[in-house]
Amino acid sequence: MSKTTTSKQPMSGLRTVKRDFSSSSLPSASQESVASTSDTIPWQPTPPKETKKLSGLEQRLKDIQDALKGQVVSSESVLASSSQVQKRPSSSQNPPAKRRQLPPSWEKEEQEKKPAAQSSRPAYPQRTFGATRQTNATPHANETLIVPAARSGAASKPAPVFLSQEQTHILRLVEAGMSLFYTGSAGAGKSVLLREIIKTMRKKFPKSPDAVAVTASTGIAACNVGGVTIHSFAGIGIGAEAADNLVQKVRKNKKAMTRWLRTHVLIIDEGRNDSSWSNLSSIVLLQCLCWMGISSTSWPRSAPKFARIRCHSVAFRSSSQETSSSCHL
Numbered sequence: 001m002s003k004t005t006t007s008k009q010p011m012s013g014l015r016t017v018k019r020d021f022s023s024s025s026l027p028s029a030s031q032e033s034v035a036s037t038s039d040t041i042p043w044q045p046t047p048p049k050e051t052k053k054l055s056g057l058e059q060r061l062k063d064i065q066d067a068l069k070g071q072v073v074s075s076e077s078v079l080a081s082s083s084q085v086q087k088r089p090s091s092s093q094n095p096p097a098k099r100r101q102l103p104p105s106w107e108k109e110e111q112e113k114k115p116a117a118q119s120s121r122p123a124y125p126q127r128t129f130g131a132t133r134q135t136n137a138t139p140h141a142n143e144t145l146i147v148p149a150a151r152s153g154a155a156s157k158p159a160p161v162f163l164s165q166e167q168t169h170i171l172r173l174v175e176a177g178m179s180l181f182y183t184g185s186a187g188a189g190k191s192v193l194l195r196e197i198i199k200t201m202r203k204k205f206p207k208s209p210d211a212v213a214v215t216a217s218t219g220i221a222a223c224n225v226g227g228v229t230i231h232s233f234a235g236i237g238i239g240a241e242a243a244d245n246l247v248q249k250v251r252k253n254k255k256a257m258t259r260w261l262r263t264h265v266l267i268i269d270e271g272r273n274d275s276s277w278s279n280l281s282s283i284v285l286l287q288c289l290c291w292m293g294i295s296s297t298s299w300p301r302s303a304p305k306f307a308r309i310r311c312h313s314v315a316f317r318s319s320s321q322e323t324s325s326s327c328h329l
């Protein structure tokens, strides 16, 4: 009988695997043996987990967290997230803005106000300074400059002066050709009267402006009346010399002589507080000059004599005088 050697086949179908632990390549050998010995097992790969779709903000937050952890953030995701965040609708996509309108009740009020405002407003631009005049030099030829009444040309004219009885009396004496002086307390109206005397006398000699000489004892007083100092007019310097010497001095001064000869009316605003005649050196001096001139034989015959000069000594400021008064020199 022939013996057939058959390998023992386990009844269970399992195979025995011999392991050789001496070999260093045990794992690979075992794996190969497993792979070779085992049948291919159908392997279904596990499907990838469905990643939750993050919103833009969540994605951006995740990116930031990843970046903080040291992970590289994909620029695409960042860009995508940023575009999601920053994306704003363009203006062209917006509907056109509605025009704002006032409530109907307001519109009525505006229409009622407009005619009133237009009627009160002049047709031309206004200015609140300067005189009321039209000028062609400005770009707006018809521009009217409106002025406050106080500064307009008509208003700047001094109001007509109505002299009192005393003031009128003194003015009539001056017009009659008398030499006089008048005085009065502060505010009595001396300066007002002086201005009227100057105006009246200048009207009397319209063709010779030098006929009326307006002088004062001090420079400030002379400025107030629009004249010069009496010393400057007379040509006597400071007038500290004797009268005879001053007369000689004046005669040598051709300009001073011409002034004297042209003068028909001499007005002096003497503003000194001391009313004593001894302090009125200029007036006394002028009186001396007048009388010496009359008696002078060397005086040109064609020239008017000093006797024709009316010396009006004006305005002694004396508190003792209560009312204005006048006297003849």
Ligand SMILES: Nc1ncnc2c1ncn2[C@@H]1O[C@H](COP(=O)(O)OP(=O)(O)OP(=O)(O)O)[C@@H](O)[C@H]1O
Pocket (backbone or CB within 6 Å): 161, 162, 163, 164, 167, 184, 185, 186, 187, 188, 189, 190, 191, 192, 193, 317
């Ligand atoms: N006849 C007049 N009509 C209207 N106003 C007058 C008249 N006389 C004087 N006044 C007014 O009285 C005020 C004082 O006048 P004024 O300055 O001439 O006095 P005054 O004697 O010269 O005073 P002061 O000695 O202080 O210079 C002024 O406001 C002036 O306008």
